[in-house]
Amino acid sequence: MNILITGATGYIGTALAQYLHRDKGNHIRTFDTGYFGNALTQYQDIDFVTGDIRDYKAVERATAGMDAVIHLAGVVTDELVDMNPTFGAEVNVGGTENIIRAAKVCNVGRLIYASSSSVYGLAAEDGIPDEDAQPIPKTRYAAQKLDGERVVLLANTQQSIVTTAVRQATAMGPAPRMRLDTVVNIFSKQAFFDGKITPYGGDQYRSNVHVQDVVRFYRLLLTHEGVAGKPWNLTQGNFTVRDIAAAVQTVAEKEGINAVIETVDVEDNRSYRMDGSRAEKELDFKCVRTVADAVRDNFRWFQQGAIDPDDPIYRNNARMGDLVTKGE
Numbered sequence: 001m002n003i004l005i006t007g008a009t010g011y012i013g014t015a016l017a018q019y020l021h022r023d024k025g026n027h028i029r030t031f032d033t034g035y036f037g038n039a040l041t042q043y044q045d046i047d048f049v050t051g052d053i054r055d056y057k058a059v060e061r062a063t064a065g066m067d068a069v070i071h072l073a074g075v076v077t078d079e080l081v082d083m084n085p086t087f088g089a090e091v092n093v094g095g096t097e098n099i100i101r102a103a104k105v106c107n108v109g110r111l112i113y114a115s116s117s118s119v120y121g122l123a124a125e126d127g128i129p130d131e132d133a134q135p136i137p138k139t140r141y142a143a144q145k146l147d148g149e150r151v152v153l154l155a156n157t158q159q160s161i162v163t164t165a166v167r168q169a170t171a172m173g174p175a176p177r178m179r180l181d182t183v184v185n186i187f188s189k190q191a192f193f194d195g196k197i198t199p200y201g202g203d204q205y206r207s208n209v210h211v212q213d214v215v216r217f218y219r220l221l222l223t224h225e226g227v228a229g230k231p232w233n234l235t236q237g238n239f240t241v242r243d244i245a246a247a248v249q250t251v252a253e254k255e256g257i258n259a260v261i262e263t264v265d266v267e268d269n270r271s272y273r274m275d276g277s278r279a280e281k282e283l284d285f286k287c288v289r290t291v292a293d294a295v296r297d298n299f300r301w302f303q304q305g306a307i308d309p310d311d312p313i314y315r316n317n318a319r320m321g322d323l324v325t326k327g328e
Contacts, residue, residue, distance in 0.1 A: 001222065002026075003020060003027070003029070004029045004031060004062060004063055004066040006053060006071045006073035007032055008031065009030065010032070012114070012214055014039050027047070028047065031049045031051055033051070035319065036177050036313060039177040049061075053091060053098055054090050054098070056098045056101065059098045059099060059101075063106040066106060066108055068112070069112070070218055071099050071111065074148075076316055078118075080316060080321070100151060111161055112218060113163065114165075115168070116142060116167060117168060118142040119167060120274060121138035121139070124205070124272050127273075128275045129274050130275040152165055162227070162228045164228065164230055166232055166234050167234065168235075170207065170272070171208075172209070172294035178314050179316065185294075188295050188299065189298075190259070191249065192259075192298070197245045197249060198261075200241070200268060203242065204241050204271045205241075206241060208235065208236055208239070208244070208294075210294050217232075217234055217285055220285055226282055232283075233276045233279065235274055235276040236289065236290060236291075242263070245261050246261070247295065251299070252295070252299075
């Protein structure tokens with residue numbers, strides 16, 4: 001299969017490109033701005049294309065000859081979108097429209113869109129929403145991701161293309177281009193390098209999923225016949241921030257790492273919960289890696305590489321803040 005991955009040098013993208021590359025016969029092409037460098041340069045047979053999804057002609061050139069597109073590129077995090085909402089919309093919504101248009105012109109058979117668990121917003125505060133729940137976004141970022149999702153799923157009925165969307169929980173665990181600004185990864189870094197885990201608040205819920213479960217799910221969506229026109233919740237489970245901190249501390253203790261928990265009182269009512277059972281019922285897919293697994297994997301990653309844990313390359317907001325503010 002010829003597969004285009006947008007945003008492929010990002011956190012999920014590097015893990016996904018690496019994973020799909022293992023399947024014999026797959027040809028992987030990436031389309032990315034390169035703002036986070038390229039952690040996949042060892043793969044000489046991956047076709048790396050540098051470009052901006054706001055540039056339709058560049059998108060069309062990258063899409064030509066592809067059987068499937070996995071669209072991960074975007075301005076990710078509430079904070080980045082709030083820095084420049086117009087820029088965020090140009091990328092997250094306008095860029096997605098470019099992907100749809102190019103997929104139609106290039107006769108792509110399947111398009112998978114990376115949505116977000118944050119689209120549920122207020123709906124996630126009153127319960128544990130499944131895919132039939134009405135999303136009520138609380139932030140500009142969440143609203144933009146939902147707008148992009150609607151464009152993608154609508155195309156399934158208007159074009160000869162199978163489209164689907166992944167409402168993914170917050171990712172955890174290591175990847176070639178690591179992120180240390182997601183909750184499990186933050187606490188892992190703090191435990192390993194600082195000896196102190198600092199949850200802000202604690203009662204908020206976070207839904208999490210291991211990167212390796214994410215890439216397995218995308219691989220399934222590339223070929224499964226029962227996904228057309230549907231969004232899918234992808235989560236391993238819903239836990240409070242306090243419980244996640246305790247889980248990280250427990251793993252650290254077993255690894256001989258002493259890490260205390262010091263809670264910081266803040267007002268943060270953002271809770272993200274969702275029901276991931278439909279994927280198991282309809283697609284026979286289940287997330288199998290736990291928070292503890294992700295923490296252990298993170299510790300191994302820290303031990304194997306000589307990294308500066310404070311390097312902005314590991315944090316979306318720090319790396320992209322100036323770029324987003326300028327709107328470049």
